[in-house]
Amino acid sequence: MTILELPEATVAPLVRAVADAPDRAAVGERFARAAWSLVAEPGDGDAGRLVEELGAEPAMAALVARVRGEAAPGGPTIPDAAFERWRGRVGSGAVQLALRQAARFAATLVIPGDEHWPGGLHDLGEHAPFALWVRGDHARLRALDRSIAVVGARAATAYGEHVAMEAAAGLVDRRIAVVSGAAYGIDGAAHRAALASQGGTVAFLAGGVDRFYPAGHEQLLQKIVEQGAVVAEVPCGVAPSKWRFLQRNRLIAAATQATVVVEAGWRSGSINTAHHAAQLGRPVGVVPGPVTSSASAGCHRLLRESEALCVTTPSEMAQLLGEEEPIGAGDGAVGSPAPLDATRLRLLDAMSTRAGRESGRIATISGLAPDRVRAELGLLELEGLVRRRPSGWVRTVPDPA
Amino acid sequence: MTILELPEATVAPLVRAVADAPDRAAVGERFARAAWSLVAEPGDGDAGRLVEELGAEPAMAALVARVRGEAAPGGPTIPDAAFERWRGRVGSGAVQLALRQAARFAATLVIPGDEHWPGGLHDLGEHAPFALWVRGDHARLRALDRSIAVVGARAATAYGEHVAMEAAAGLVDRRIAVVSGAAYGIDGAAHRAALASQGGTVAFLAGGVDRFYPAGHEQLLQKIVEQGAVVAEVPCGVAPSKWRFLQRNRLIAAATQATVVVEAGWRSGSINTAHHAAQLGRPVGVVPGPVTSSASAGCHRLLRESEALCVTTPSEMAQLLGEEEPIGAGDGAVGSPAPLDATRLRLLDAMSTRAGRESGRIATISGLAPDRVRAELGLLELEGLVRRRPSGWVRTVPDPA
Numbered sequence: 001m002t003i004l005e006l007p008e009a010t011v012a013p014l015v016r017a018v019a020d021a022p023d024r025a026a027v028g029e030r031f032a033r034a035a036w037s038l039v040a041e042p043g044d045g046d047a048g049r050l051v052e053e054l055g056a057e058p059a060m061a062a063l064v065a066r067v068r069g070e071a072a073p074g075g076p077t078i079p080d081a082a083f084e085r086w087r088g089r090v091g092s093g094a095v096q097l098a099l100r101q102a103a104r105f106a107a108t109l110v111i112p113g114d115e116h117w118p119g120g121l122h123d124l125g126e127h128a129p130f131a132l133w134v135r136g137d138h139a140r141l142r143a144l145d146r147s148i149a150v151v152g153a154r155a156a157t158a159y160g161e162h163v164a165m166e167a168a169a170g171l172v173d174r175r176i177a178v179v180s181g182a183a184y185g186i187d188g189a190a191h192r193a194a195l196a197s198q199g200g201t202v203a204f205l206a207g208g209v210d211r212f213y214p215a216g217h218e219q220l221l222q223k224i225v226e227q228g229a230v231v232a233e234v235p236c237g238v239a240p241s242k243w244r245f246l247q248r249n250r251l252i253a254a255a256t257q258a259t260v261v262v263e264a265g266w267r268s269g270s271i272n273t274a275h276h277a278a279q280l281g282r283p284v285g286v287v288p289g290p291v292t293s294s295a296s297a298g299c300h301r302l303l304r305e306s307e308a309l310c311v312t313t314p315s316e317m318a319q320l321l322g323e324e325e326p327i328g329a330g331d332g333a334v335g336s337p338a339p340l341d342a343t344r345l346r347l348l349d350a351m352s353t354r355a356g357r358e359s360g361r362i363a364t365i366s367g368l369a370p371d372r373v374r375a376e377l378g379l380l381e382l383e384g385l386v387r388r389r390p391s392g393w394v395r396t397v398p399d400p401a
Numbered sequence: 402m403t404i405l406e407l408p409e410a411t412v413a414p415l416v417r418a419v420a421d422a423p424d425r426a427a428v429g430e431r432f433a434r435a436a437w438s439l440v441a442e443p444g445d446g447d448a449g450r451l452v453e454e455l456g457a458e459p460a461m462a463a464l465v466a467r468v469r470g471e472a473a474p475g476g477p478t479i480p481d482a483a484f485e486r487w488r489g490r491v492g493s494g495a496v497q498l499a500l501r502q503a504a505r506f507a508a509t510l511v512i513p514g515d516e517h518w519p520g521g522l523h524d525l526g527e528h529a530p531f532a533l534w535v536r537g538d539h540a541r542l543r544a545l546d547r548s549i550a551v552v553g554a555r556a557a558t559a560y561g562e563h564v565a566m567e568a569a570a571g572l573v574d575r576r577i578a579v580v581s582g583a584a585y586g587i588d589g590a591a592h593r594a595a596l597a598s599q600g601g602t603v604a605f606l607a608g609g610v611d612r613f614y615p616a617g618h619e620q621l622l623q624k625i626v627e628q629g630a631v632v633a634e635v636p637c638g639v640a641p642s643k644w645r646f647l648q649r650n651r652l653i654a655a656a657t658q659a660t661v662v663v664e665a666g667w668r669s670g671s672i673n674t675a676h677h678a679a680q681l682g683r684p685v686g687v688v689p690g691p692v693t694s695s696a697s698a699g700c701h702r703l704l705r706e707s708e709a710l711c712v713t714t715p716s717e718m719a720q721l722l723g724e725e726e727p728i729g730a731g732d733g734a735v736g737s738p739a740p741l742d743a744t745r746l747r748l749l750d751a752m753s754t755r756a757g758r759e760s761g762r763i764a765t766i767s768g769l770a771p772d773r774v775r776a777e778l779g780l781l782e783l784e785g786l787v788r789r790r791p792s793g794w795v796r797t798v799p800d801p802a
Binding site for chain 1: 441442482485486490560563564642643645688690691692693697698701704705710711713714717746747749750751761765769770771772
């Protein structure tokens with residue numbers, strides 16, 4: 001019998017169906033983690049500490065014993081408040097159901113220590129998920145090792161969706177995976193553009209991976225399953241809720257190396273993702289927008305109130321990873337010539353393209369010393385910016401600046 | 402005879418015509434400063450130091466003596482490079498012309514020490530202007546004591562002009578004068594909106610105040626003369642040049658207590674104004690815009706590369722002055738309710754507006770302890786957010802967040 005009173009013979013095949021199921025110990029660990037992901041809400045620090053301390057299986061066994069009133073004296077102490085939260089969910093058989101449902105949807109159970117467990121999640125400490133349920137080849141979670149979250153408002157504008165798509169396309173061009181939450185608006189645009197560019201993309205859901213949410217993104221999520229991965233920390237059968245959306249955001253922030261907020265209303269959930277990222281020490285990029293657009297109000301709020309960096313191009317977003325962009329890859333100021341120094345500016349200011357002027361006259365007009373003017377004119381002539389005519393010096397460029 | 406060999410009888414009435422002309426000494430000082438503003442280009446630190454050290458009149462006398470080859474041994478030392486810059490402009494009679502022209506346009510000469518000399522200009526040290534030529538009641542320069550520069554691109558978009566006008570109107574509503582450079586685009590929009598709101602506005606020009614620039618703003622500048630002030634550090638007759646535009650920007654930055662850049666291309670002159678302001682320790686606000694708009698590229702550059710603050714409303718701009726906004730004056734987040742705390746969010750998440758649920762069931766769904774759920778339900782009932790029905794608890798609000 002397992003810790004939750006299900007026959008080993010029932011549980012083991014189910015666990016094996018949702019994992020490259022290894023030895024007996026691994027089965028127990030996996031089953032216990034699946035159980036914890038049902039018993040405790042995402043981010044429950046009491047559960048996280050207990051599992052960290054005892055291991056998932058002994059921790060669940062201790063919980064079950066206490067529920068049965070069989071807790072060993074001197075055994076592990078479960079905080080009373082936590083026990084009250086968990087007891088109503090223990091032994092409900094829901095784990096079996098969740099595993100069965102996962103198997104039906106070909107979802108994989110990935111746990112810490114597995115090859116493809118996203119390293120960034122360790123930074124969540126006691127708030128880390130117990131397990132991840134993954135649809136799509138779970139080996140694709142490797143893409144998270146070089147990934148940026150592109151998140152934003154559901155009520156996005158055409159501007160925001162355009163920027164999100166440019167961002168995602170530009171990032172996958174740089175072999176950076178695009179991570180988001182599969183919501184309408186910015187999230188969807190980011191996933192779509194990543195898919196269209198044949199790039200890696202991972203969607204984190206707030207509910208179970210057996211039920212795609214939002215319903216209108218059924219097809220999109222199906223494509224992500226085929227080309228990337230759809231991930232949740234809650235088991236199959238669990239509905240998304242506001243709280244779980246907020247907790248899901250911490251996964252997006254932690255699993256990636258940087259977070260970019262494209263459009264966000266004053267109290268958008270993506271601000272919450274940005275705060276999670278900042279707390280984890282991950283760089284946060286914010287795309288500005290028109291101040292007349294309420295869909296960018298949250299972005300501007302982040303720029304004002306936090307350490308977030310203004311980002312305007314995929315190149316600037318990629319730089320959040322701390323890598324140097326190769327020369328020419330930048331999409332900002334490339335091609336802008338160096339500004340003229342002050343002397344040359346004043347000298348060219350004092351010249352005409354038509355009326356020739358002697359160097360002394362140019363000195364008086366520009367307020368520069370005549371010697372300096374003669375020397376600079378020589379250099380500028382070599383560079384083709386001025387020319388000597390019988391009537392005096394003229395400049396060859398219409399506008400010196 | 403004056404230092405520039407003009408008869409005192411010629412000069413004194415001219416100086417008096419352009420000042421509340423006081424005693425003989427003041428006439429000499431004013432005339433000398435007018436002369437320096439012709440001899441040296443704006444921001445010439447050598448001239449600034451010399452005038453600071455000797456006073457304007459003795460400094461000009463020393464320069465004239467050296468031009469004549471009459472420099473007294475052991476007299477003040479003029480750096481050779483500086484002397485070479487200045488000598489071609491000494492004694493040209495242009496001062497007389499400039500004063501005559503100023504008198505014709507009813508321009509006033511204001512010098513340091515005068516009641517209305519803008520205090521902020523002292524921060525420029527040796528690069529401070531020698532004098533200001535002012536059209537419009539020079540007493541209106543007082544408005545600079547509580548002023549913000551609103552500057553930006555000439556090639557502004559409809560968005561930028563809209564924001565500039567909202568900014569200027571909102572600032573003058575708060576009794577803050579709007580200072581700009583009278584250029585096309587953002588500058589013009591800011592001046593216009595300030596005028597329309599009956600607010601204080603001051604335009605700093607790069608050329609003499611006798612010749613309005615740009616020509617298309619002749620009418621606008623005339624209105625600023627009537628209601629505010631048009632100011633230049635170069636005398637009448639001096640043409641604007643690229644160099645003088647850049648130097649004019651330092652005046653705008655120094656004369657105001659903060660600078661706001663509304664729209665700016667990648668290498669807009671307003672970035673130069675922002676840099677001057679930052680160097681002077683003045684706060685710099687930057688209005689973001691669409692990243693797809695090249696007219697905002699310079700703004701985003703400032704947000705990325707400098708200490709500039711993102712500002713989106715007149716209230717946020719006014720806050721650059723370091724004053725507290727009265728409650729309700731903010732135009733940002735007013736009216737946003739405080740977010741629900743995590744417990745309440747999870748609790749309301751677990752409830753329905755239709756199906757009644759017992760507190761124990763709500764505890765299981767939400768993953769909260771039953772005691773906690775019962776206590777919170779009581780509080781939420783008092784606040785009208787939940788209701789007890791025969792079938793159980795329901796919430797009264799459709800969306801908890």
